[in-house]
Amino acid sequence: MKQTVVCLILLVGLSAALPTIPHTQQRTPPPNIIYILMDDLGVEEIEIYGRNLLKTPHLSRMAREGLVFTQHYAGTSVCAPSRCALMTGMHTGHCEVRGNKQWEPSGQMPLSPETVTVAEVLKQAGYETALFGKWGLGSEGTTGEPTRQGFDQYYGYLDQVLAHNNFPAYLVRNGQRESLPNEVIWEPKTSFFKGLGSFTPRPTVYSNDLFTKEAVTFLQKRRRNQPSEKPFFLYLSYTLPHNNGEAPKEQRFQAPTLTPYENEPPGGPAWTLLEKNYAATIARMDDYVGQLMTTLSQQGLAENTLVLFSSDNGSTEDIPARFAARNQLRGMKRSPYEGGIRAPLIAWWPGQVKPGTSDHLTGQWDFFATAADLARVKPASKTDGQSIVPTLLRRKQTPAPYLYWEFHExxxxxxxxxxxxxxxxxxxxxxxxxxxxxxxxxxxxxxxxxxxxxxxxxxxxxxxxxxxxxxxxxxx
The missing domain is CATH 3.30.1120.10 (Arylsulfatase, C-terminal domain)
Known part of the structure; x- marks a missing residue:
């Protein structure tokens, strides 16, 4: 059934001209697509949206060279349903996974075989698809496993609880667990997460460094204008700056180093170790963005690659008060207010997306339609989202009739x-x-x-x- 649905999407799409891409662009290969998703990164936590306390030079460069959306929203205010909306193009009033529902023996409620994801549509359109990072929509062996939902390969966390720890005992590659040299302390099985939570007192290997390494290697295998090269969809889903609620308070945010905040702030009240670690995770995140942009340029891929940067919901409730003191938006993660559901969105595509800002109302469920539009296929069934390609290319676009969210805790x-x-x-x-x-x-x-x-x-x-x-x- 699922294969039939995806094929119908392609048959309808391939028979229709794409209305939003110029005729001259129709003759060029469809663009590569990279979606960078952060975890609990509030819209007010980064420099480009007014947060001057934490510097993000690479993101700031991405913003200067790209399009910054000022009215963008996550799927909802927590992880799994927000990611479901992103992957399926359905808002949380219609999508399958509408809450963080734990599954036995581990992981979250998996996507069903009938659910069609953006990865499946792009794969059927000829794209190579890869996921590095956090999934949260089905563990290994379930119907929600990424390789059963359109991804050619994946490496990372399938279980969101395991993803609380940035120095985990293992990660999963295409259904197989790969041990890491981190000696973790597991919670007792009587705890809220039944022993799945953990923390690492003496950390060694940082998961997000591994995800970036995988992504850079993936990109380095490709060069522009190779006739046999498929376009690609890379979903890079980091776990930063999500807290680890299973760790002691001072270790709830962990980075491999405190760079560049070891001595922060010069001449002022000393920052706590928690504050330094939190700030260091933001700096680490920014460095990853810089590595990706540099690799795309080195490989000659930048001009045919759309990079989108966003977050799955608002700031974690454990964000140090120093960094939230000047926030203007009400609420945080799990909240219906703007601080819980508003998300950053930066679009970077040199030569195609002109620099500037857009106040066009968008939700993460728009990504499905946008990706299908770029791949030159038209979904046979209606989704809740709309392609934002016209906005990316600075054309007038009718706003969506409404945006909708729900939350079940x-x-x-x-x-x-x-x-x-x-x-x-x-x-x-x-x-x-x-x-x-x-x-x-x-x-x-x-x-x-x-x-x-x-x-x-x-x-x-x-x-x-x-x-x-x-x-x-x-x-x-």
Missing amino acids: QGGWQAIRQGNNKLIYKVRADAYELYDLSRDPAEQTNLITHTPDVAAYLKTLLASARTPSRDFNFGK
Whole structure:
């Protein structure tokens, strides 16, 4: 069934001209696509969105040379459902995995065989597909394993709990566990995660360094204009700066070194070890971006490769207060407010994407349609997203009719945004909140009783935006 669906996507797509790519570009090979996804990186934590305390020179260069989206959103406010939205093009009112549901004996709820991912569509369109990093949509041997969901190869964490530890005991390569020389301490089996959580007191090998090495090696095997070379889709899913809740507090953020924050700040109050480690993870992340951009340029691939940089949700609740003190957006991870679901998005494609900013409203479920558009195939079935290729190429684009999110922990919530109006429904409390983000981006003034007509319309839209789920219905 799954193979039939993917083939239908391609048959329909290959019979239609791509409306958003110029005719002159139609004769060129479809572009390579790299999607860099960070983990719990709040939109206000990096320099290009106003965070001056932590320097990110490579990301800043990417932003100067590319397009910065100021109104971009994650799939939702936690890992697995956000990644499901990214991979399937369906928002959390329609996608299969709508929450962080643990699976036995380990890992999270796997994608079903019928689910069509962006990797499958691109693979069938002739792309080589690879995943390095965190997955969270099915462990080895399940129907959600990456090689059963369109990836030719993968290396990394399949289980999100194991991914809490950046110095793990092992990683998984194409279904096989590869041990690492890190001596970890496992939580007892009576703990919340049933013994799957761990920390490493004397760390040796850093997983994110390995992911970058894999990605650089993957790119170094390719050169521009080789006739036999397939286009590629590289999904690089880092675990930074996600905390390790199973570690002692001072070790909840770990980097291999404290560079460049060993002596921070000169002449001021000393930073704690936790603060230095957190800042060092951001610096490490930025260095990875620099390595990738350099490798693309060296291999002659930059001008035919679209690189997207984003994060799966807002800042972790454990972010040191020093780095969140000046945040203007309300809320963090797990929150329906902007600080929980707003995400960075930078698009870099030299010669195609012109530098600047865009306030076009986008959600991560737009990636599926965008990738299919670039690959010159047209999905046979409707997704919740829209291709943002017109926006990337600086053409006018009709905004999406609305953006929708839901969350299934802590009593549950739903949220919907149409234009500048955003409605939040807190399920257990049976309470609504309404905000005008153009006037109140910090969501301080609840307008639910002030604009009843707007509230009534958005309540109806909110109720129609989701379909029932066997596994995720707010505990009902």
